[in-house]
Every structure is written in C-alpha cells, then in structure tokens.
Amino acid sequence: MSQELINLVEQSSLKAEAPQFEIGDTVDVHTKILEGQKERVQVFTGTVIARSGQGVRETFTVRRMVAGEGVERKFPIHSPRVAKVEVKRSGVVRRAKLYFLRDRVGKAVRLKERRRTTK
Amino acid sequence: MAKGILGRKVGMTQVYTEDGTVVPVTVVQAGPCNVLQVRTLDRDGYEAVQLGYLDKKRPQGKRSRQSSASRSERGHVAAIASKRSKGRQAAGVESTPKADCEPKRFVRELRGSAEGYEVGQEVCVDVLEGVAAVDIVGTSKGRGFAGVMKRHNFSGQRATHGVKKVHRHAGGTGMSAYPSRTIKGKRMSGQYGNAQITTRNLKVVRVDSENGLLLVRGAVPGPNGGLLVVRETNKLG
Numbered sequence: 001m002s003q004e005l006i007n008l009v010e011q012s013s014l015k016a017e018a019p020q021f022e023i024g025d026t027v028d029v030h031t032k033i034l035e036g037q038k039e040r041v042q043v044f045t046g047t048v049i050a051r052s053g054q055g056v057r058e059t060f061t062v063r064r065m066v067a068g069e070g071v072e073r074k075f076p077i078h079s080p081r082v083a084k085v086e087v088k089r090s091g092v093v094r095r096a097k098l099y100f101l102r103d104r105v106g107k108a109v110r111l112k113e114r115r116r117t118t119k
Numbered sequence: 120m121a122k123g124i125l126g127r128k129v130g131m132t133q134v135y136t137e138d139g140t141v142v143p144v145t146v147v148q149a150g151p152c153n154v155l156q157v158r159t160l161d162r163d164g165y166e167a168v169q170l171g172y173l174d175k176k177r178p179q180g181k182r183s184r185q186s187s188a189s190r191s192e193r194g195h196v197a198a199i200a201s202k203r204s205k206g207r208q209a210a211g212v213e214s215t216p217k218a219d220c221e222p223k224r225f226v227r228e229l230r231g232s233a234e235g236y237e238v239g240q241e242v243c244v245d246v247l248e249g250v251a252a253v254d255i256v257g258t259s260k261g262r263g264f265a266g267v268m269k270r271h272n273f274s275g276q277r278a279t280h281g282v283k284k285v286h287r288h289a290g291g292t293g294m295s296a297y298p299s300r301t302i303k304g305k306r307m308s309g310q311y312g313n314a315q316i317t318t319r320n321l322k323v324v325r326v327d328s329e330n331g332l333l334l335v336r337g338a339v340p341g342p343n344g345g346l347l348v349v350r351e352t353n354k355l356g
Contacts, residue, residue: 002343004131008330009146013134032139056133081139 008054017076021060023098024091024111025047029062029075030084041083044073047091047111049098051077063101065109068104090114121231122246123350124149125172126333128257130268130343134324134334144324147255147333151350152242153220155196167230170242171196171223172346179356188222196222245328247349253333254319256348257340261313270311316340320354 021027029044046064049072053059058077063070075082091111101109131139156169178187178348193199196218207214216238216296249254267273267289275287289308293301317340324334339347 005129005148005330005332006132006146009134009144009332009334010132034138056135076141078135078147079139079141080135080137 001015006053013056013078018077019082021085021087022046022090023051023096024093024114026088026091027062028084028086028088029073029082030086031075032081032083039069045088047098047101047109049101050096063098070098121229121350121353122172122250123229123253123348124242124244124281124333125152125170125225125227126150126245126347126349127173128339128341128343128345128347129332131338142324142336143338144334144336145321145339147335147339147347147349148331149244149247149333150242150331153196153218153223154236154238154240154242155218155220155223155226156215157236157238158228159233161302165230167228167234168236169226169228171220171226173217173224174221175224192222196220219223227348229348229350243328244326244331247323247333248326248353250323250330250351252320252322252352252354252355253322253335253349254317254352255335255339255344256315257349259312259314259316259340260342262311264309265311266308267306270308271306273306320352 003090005055025048026046029046031042031044033040033042044062044064046062048060049063050061051058052061056076056078059074060077061074063072066069090113092114093111126147127181129146129148131143132189133143150172152170154168155171158165158167158169160166175188175192177179190199194201197220198204198214198217204214218239220239262269266287268275268287273289276282276285276290278286289306291306292305318338321335321337321339324336326333333349341347
C-alpha cells in the first residue's frame, strides 16, 4: 500500500514522455541553464554508458572525450532541466554498463554502429 | 486548535520543482481523522481538540480479542447502555456528545481553541492548506542499548598504538581525587531511540487533499508506517 502512495507522488514528477535512448547510443543532451535572468540551452554530446535508478530517481551517464581527457556527466532523466535527448547514432553493445570504455583510449573508444532495421 | 492532524509516515522520495531543483520529501498519509472530544475551559480547565486516527481492529473469531477495543474505548466514541447511563438519564443528566465512529487506534489531543470543531466532525489534510511549515511528533526507531559512539557520536579510541579491546569505548568519565565522583549527566551508553521526537519547522511542499497525502521537505522521526502528529509550527519566521 505504501509503495503505491509513493508511486502516486512520484507520478507528478515523472515526464509524460521520457526520452528514449539505449546504452551505447551517442546522444546530444540539451540542458537548460539559467544565467541570471536568461535561459540558455547547453548541449552535451557523448556516449551513454550507464543507466541507474528507477522512477524519478533514474539517471544516465554520458561520456565523451574533451581534449584527450575523458569527461562524464550524469543527468536525471526526469529533471525539467534536461530538455531533450537526441540520439545521433546507436552502438552495438552487449552489456548494460560500458565502464570498460574508461580504460580505452583513442580509436578503441569507438563502438560499432548498429543499423536499425526498418520494418 | 492549532491547525493539525494525525497521520502515518509512508516513506521518502523526491520531487522536482518547476525550475528543476530536486526536493527530498517525506510522504505522510494524513487523516481522515474524527474529532472524538472537545476540551473546554469550563469543564476541563484547558482547550483542546481530541482527534482519532485509524480504526481499531474488530475481533476476528473467538480467540482474537486482544486487538479489539475495550468497553471504555467503545464507550468513548459511541453511547453504550449501562446501568449508570440509564440512572443518569433518569436523573436528567445531559450526556456528553459522542463521535459515533469506530474506536480509534491512535488518539491524541491538539491544544488550542476548539472554535469551529464539533465532536464527530471529520478532519482531512485540507486543514493544512496554506500552512507554510509544520512540526511533526513521532516515535524514533528503537536502537536498543547503544554504545557511546552510536548514541552520542563519540569518536571512540584508536585502532592501533596499544589500544586493547576498548576501540569503541568512551575515554575517561571524570577527574581524580577531587571530586572523586562522576559528574551527573555524563553521557554514557544506554537505551537509544524509541522515544518521542519532535522535528520542528518542516516546510510543507504539497498538500494532496485528493489522496489525503502531505509532503514535507526533509526527514520525519520514526520508521515507515509510524504514527505521527502533524501540527502547524510554533516556530516564528
């Protein structure tokens, strides 16, 4: 009973349409940033290497290389500040967490592209 | 009566505000409560409203009478005939009003003027609409006989350098020949938890009267399912 009540509360904070993407996808994450009075959209591009949590607490991790240095950012999926997640390309992956990419450098970071079969 | 209600802790979660900040909240299932009694200055010497929350279990079968309400509890919420009540009726003594509801499991009084409250009236979360912050009274989780590190956040002693079997002990408990005794109130190990705790000035995040839920920012004493008294805060500012 109590879990149902908590779900009821969380329902109000969930996005009606949660962004759709998968592990291994290369995505553009559009985040709203408030600078003084002005709102600006910042884009972070990278590979989705993990998803964790459930419900309102669900987050995903995006990794990219910036000037030879690996950068990871975690985004809450249901945060109103995460405006949009655009899938640029999809990668062939066989696991849910791509932490092995952290140990790779250069060309080895690339994932093989997965072509979606159109019906 | 100060604005207040009885309820039950459901658990914690988080919600987003419009600008995207995450607010950690405790969900409290508040009410509906029944007004069981109204304390008046003339009769009781103080003013308060007595609320009851959750029905007592009805006895299931012959042998499970333990959880059922006693005769005095039943007589508190509804009129039951007895020799004495008949005698009083015959003598023309006016009986006190009864709520006419099920005997309640959790009964508490909220002090303050009882204006606008009648016996039998139902109280819902709506009473907290427009209230900025609340105080919540609950019973903390029992931790049993706990040592000083858990109970008073002492640091304990070192893991090495000759410390023998006293790694989680307190250090000294006093001075020497003078005063030759331990000062009263010295913090030591003992029963910890399972005590009444009031958390004051918890901000109200949302009042969901449709589902009878109250969302407050931050933590509330006690385990999930624990019974709580929620009342408007008496803290200023």
